[in-house]
Amino acid sequence: MPLHLPSAPAPAVRSVAAALGSPTAVHAARFPSLSAAAGPLVPEQPLALHVLDPVATGAGLPKARLTGWRFLIRCGDVVVAAAETTITPDGWAFSHFCGGPFLASTVHALRQADALPSPYQPRLLSVPGLYMLCLWLHGDLGDGEQAQPAAADVLIPLAPAPPGIAPHRPHRMADLVPLLTHRLAPAPALETAV
Template sequence: MLRPSPAPVPALRSVLAALGSPTAVREARTPALRAAQGPLSPELPLPVHVLGVTGVPGRAPRTRLAGWRFLIRSGDRAIAAADTMLTPDGWTFSHFFEGPYVTATERALLQAEALPTSYQPRLLSVPELYMLTLWLHADPEADATTAGLHADPEADATTAGPAAADLLVPLAPAPPGIAAHRPYQVADLLPVLSTRLAPPPLLGSAAPA
């Protein structure tokens, strides 16, 4: 069961304004959006958090809020998505896009809706691995703009990683060796990502014991 958080009102308004602008839609690199017949509606807003490289051995990667993403629905399916970003003047429209992650996000949300436990849906992006996951946060009442529940004492709330009770569902296409659309416990998947994100050892450095 999913309990999504409402997106910031300015973010939604910026997407609605872009959808209502023939110039913005015409210039978007989204053939499906330009060819759509009938009304278009932004739905299923999800906060997008980015998992970063720490560069510190033994420390899990941290996350930061990068924006809000809306699936753009035409009829009974999502045909594109719209990203928004935070600027000094507040939330604003960034760009439209389409591709496999749009369909995969919709599929993963439908799968998660059937789970017996309530989760708050988010997206977790891992740019260095060309990876996107549906992040199912175990506290549906949490602030969706912050990260997990086990923040590093030296870090603020917006840089904590996923909590132990959360689930991560890699979207297709997923990196080699990671199954798409399979719910992973954080303890099972995050160490794999941390290892792949770890910087290579310096030349001439001693091998670990």
């Protein structure tokens, strides 16, 4: 299997397990698939969640910062939700449960990535300015969770993707960054006639 899932920090794992053990937290999530699950809820496939810093034109590859860990929550063979943790001054803590189209899309992208011939460390990369989430396949398996994007890394945009970016089509980081830079650049100021 070419995917090398990193180990999430133990406090992040414990915080998700505690949230899953809390009927109040599970029912407050308001995801029918989570609250109606008949069986044990199991957190799996932890993915470090990074946010892409604003991209400056001509500045090379953007930086990314680790903001949390996202766990897929399974009930039997079905992914029913995701649980996200965040870093606090006291360490890793449960943040919230997630649902929606990114769940199935993440599962699909992980299967896609698992079929690639090269080994990768999967992560999630959020591009908030475009409401975009990608499976980020980092090529250096020895890098820790704080590693930065590399030109040869692969991004698989998750569905729904912004217009003009095909979901589930792998892109090299170096090829997708110019498009993101163009999309995130501020619109030129309109000149007014005097």
